[in-house]
Amino acid sequence: xxxxxxxxxxxxxxxxxxxxxxxxxxxxxxxxxxxxxxxxxxxxxxxxxxxxxxxxxxxxxxxxxxxxxxxxxxxxxxxxxxxxxxxxxxxxxxxxxxxxxxxxxxxxxxxxxxxxxxxxxxxxxxxxxxxxxxxxxxxxxxxxxxxxxxxxxxxxxxxxxxxxxxxxxxxxxxxxxxxxxxxxxxxxxxxxxxxxxxxxxxxxxxxxxxxxxxxxxxxxxxxxxxxxxxxxxxxxxxxxxxxxxxxxxxxxxxxxxxxxxxxxxxx
Numbered sequence: 001x002x003x004x005x006x007x008x009x010x011x012x013x014x015x016x017x018x019x020x021x022x023x024x025x026x027x028x029x030x031x032x033x034x035x036x037x038x039x040x041x042x043x044x045x046x047x048x049x050x051x052x053x054x055x056x057x058x059x060x061x062x063x064x065x066x067x068x069x070x071x072x073x074x075x076x077x078x079x080x081x082x083x084x085x086x087x088x089x090x091x092x093x094x095x096x097x098x099x100x101x102x103x104x105x106x107x108x109x110x111x112x113x114x115x116x117x118x119x120x121x122x123x124x125x126x127x128x129x130x131x132x133x134x135x136x137x138x139x140x141x142x143x144x145x146x147x148x149x150x151x152x153x154x155x156x157x158x159x160x161x162x163x164x165x166x167x168x169x170x171x172x173x174x175x176x177x178x179x180x181x182x183x184x185x186x187x188x189x190x191x192x193x194x195x196x197x198x199x200x201x202x203x204x205x206x207x208x209x210x211x212x213x214x215x216x217x218x219x220x221x222x223x224x225x226x227x228x229x230x231x232x233x234x235x236x237x238x239x240x241x242x243x244x245x246x247x248x249x250x251x252x253x254x255x256x257x258x259x260x261x262x263x264x265x266x267x
Contacts, residue, residue, distance in 0.1 A: 004164075004256055004264070006120045007133050008073060008157035009040070014112035014144035015085075019234065025108040028145070030080055031177060031239065032070050032117045033217040034267070036144075038063045040151060044132050046139025054230035056221065063129075064220065067254070067266035069120040069176035071241075078213025078241040081113040115144065120176060120264045122163055122256075134158050166255035166263045168248045177217075177239040178252055178265040210244035219267065 009032070016029040016036050029036075042049065042059020049057045072078055086108050123130045132138065136155040144151045166172065218234035225231075245261070246252070255263040 002122050002124050002163050004120060004161040004258070004266075005123055005130070005133065006118055006157070006159045006161070007153045008116060008118050009144075009151050009153050010114075010116040011112075011144040011149055011151040012114060013149045014080075014115040014151075015109055015149060016112070016145045017109075025084065025110060027110045028082070028112055029215065029217060030075075030078070030082075030112070031072060031215050031217055031241070032115070032119075032144075033219070034068060035060070035218050035220065035234070037068060037070070037119065038066070040142040040144075041066070041129055043140040043142040044138040045128055054232075056232060060221070066129075067122040069264040069266045071118040071120070071176045071264070073116040073118055074114070077211040078215075080115045083111055083113055085109045085111045112144075118157075118175075120256075120258075120266065122266055161256075161258050164257045166257050168251055170248055170261055171245045172248070172255070172261050172263050173243065173245045174252065174255070174265055175258065175262055176264045177215075177241045179219075179237050179239050179267055180252070210242060212244065213241040215239055215241075 014028065014032075015026075016032065018027045018029060038060055039049070039057075041063055042057065045059070045062075047057075047059035047062055049059065051057065072080070086106065088106055121129075121133075133153070134155070136153065136158075141147075142151050143149050216236050216238050219237045220235045221232040222235040223230055223232055252265060254265050254267060256266060257263055
């Protein structure tokens, strides 16, 4: 029997690198996304990471079917504070230009300050991750994007709920980030917010000056065949984080109740 559990992940710093930004400054995702979270779970369980080019890591193959939701904690309208970290990369191959001449490589990284997230997961009692999270045990030290940014959770943050699908009786608030749909729908931008669902916000939400935070985040990997073999790139979906209350007629998918008119979305 599956349950809904939650833990609070915390770190002093985090760097969830966006692969499409490497000119001048490397940027970070603001929200913890599923592939990165699965890496954290893999470290907790002691599963293998990347071993060879063109092959997904053991932790991803073992854990990718987990249904999870992420709620940012202590973030201003969904945004964490950030700073730019500057350092010199002293690795030998990084300090040679295209003509193999020596030069000094200076890295600039956009870095999260004190990021924290409440993670919701659908798990059965006999899943190995259940006991590890409940007992605060990890085989390897998990980190948030870089190994100098360890991430932790307090055992006291472990909570259990009934895994109860939401019945859409009354307006509701989504505590986690949420995606509009699955499959092809989830890959589209939420650019039509004014005409597709968000007009169904309750009057109470509008009066309370609700905020909406938007971010396009990785949800998995897309496989490509190239002359060099298989390559994998992030598969992206558009997510929203908001304090708004939605009308019961706006039926987001994969919602589960955690309290009075409060729900989480698990993907």
